[in-house]
Amino acid sequence: MGIAQNQIIHEITPLSDKDCFYIAERYKTQFTYPIHSHSEFELNFTENAAGVRRIVGDSVEVIGDYDLVLITGKDLEHVWEQHNCCSKEIREITIQFSSDLFFKDFINKNQFDSIREMLEKAKKGLAFPMPAILKVYGMLDTLASEKQGFYAVIKFLTILYELSLYVDQASTLSSSSFAKVGIHSDSRRVQKVQEYINSHYKEEIRLNILADMVGMTSVSFSRFFKLRTGKNLSDYIIDIRLGFAIRLLVDSTMSIAEICYECGFNNLSNFNRIFKKKKACSPKAFRENYRKKKKIV
Incomplete structure (x- = not known):
């Protein structure tokens, strides 16, 4: 079997071992970062980005004004590319976190059943519906500016929990194989x-x-x-x-x-x-x- 010479970029994320998550909020006019993968989990929100093409694994879709995707598959390649987007007011919030955020005994508690199920399904990528986006929009909107680290973590866990209630309505992106x-x-x-x-x-x-x-x-x-x-x-x-x-x-x-x-x-x-x-x-x-x-x- 011939192997392709080009390889997906493996991103080394800024997430520190001492932090629960890393968050980046950007305002930009275009998407330029190439297709890539990383070991960390990622929750990615885009606003005012209609016409952007989102690729997650073998899923290729053109998104609307709002897009919220969770990826927990280790090294599952993904990219958001400009495509037909003409917006000059794109907003992107990227949250990267380690699987270690939920240590084994903690994530297996009954109260985390829905989050555990969501993280498992998100190995193929999950795109959330508009009602889910509206439910967490206020928390996402203020998460990057939260000055108290403890409250930021609580807010992030709340976001994950609220999203987990919409798993059955979320779209699975990449195929299993x-x-x-x-x-x-x-x-x-x-x-x-x-x-x-x-x-x-x-x-x-x-x-x-x-x-x-x-x-x-x-x-x-x-x-x-x-x-x-x-x-x-x-x-x-x-x-x-x-x-x-x-x-x-x-x-x-x-x-x-x-x-x-x-x-x-x-x-x-x-x-x-x-x-x-x-x-x-x-x-x-x-x-x-x-x-x-x-x-x-």
Whole structure:
């Protein structure tokens, strides 16, 4: 497998070991920082930035006037780029914090259940809906100017808690396979099938084999799987394969045809059609656009 020569910039954040979080509030006319990753968790808010293109993993979206995203995936690449934004009054608030902020026994307390669930889901990136943004806007607005460190931490924890109440309404950004995040289900049968798909996505996967694995009929299993995951089995398998395919588009020099067959798609034209439907561009265009944002370090 050919490996791409360009690498995502790995950012060394200003977060000190002695601080709970680092916050930067900026007023600017354009986004210039290249695509990057870092080990720290990040909550990023943008205001007056309609037309900016936000990339998180293999998610590419043009945002509106307000955008609030939480990323907890270690080294999940992301960038906000100018694209079609013409605003001269962009405001950005970036909060970076370590996973150590919630030491193990603390985060496992019942009172933190919703925050723990949110941090887990945010490994793929979470974009919050407008009601959530409005709920925390006042606290975000004043957090950078809070002079008392203790109260700043309490305010930040409150922001995280309020956002955690909107997790079910938040949009998951990157695919699991691209973000290299394991998929967890509260159903052992679903988990068993998911693990099988992750290990055999390159091969033909038959419904009856999956159903037999969990002792169900094909019809019953299809209904059960959709109820537990929110996706049809075929759509789920396609999303897993696409995530791996996009990772190869970004990180390798394999041809698109090679990637197509490597990731379980047995027809190149079908792969191109599905990719364009899901990502609004061809695999070739995605690769070219993504690589323009990489820099050698």
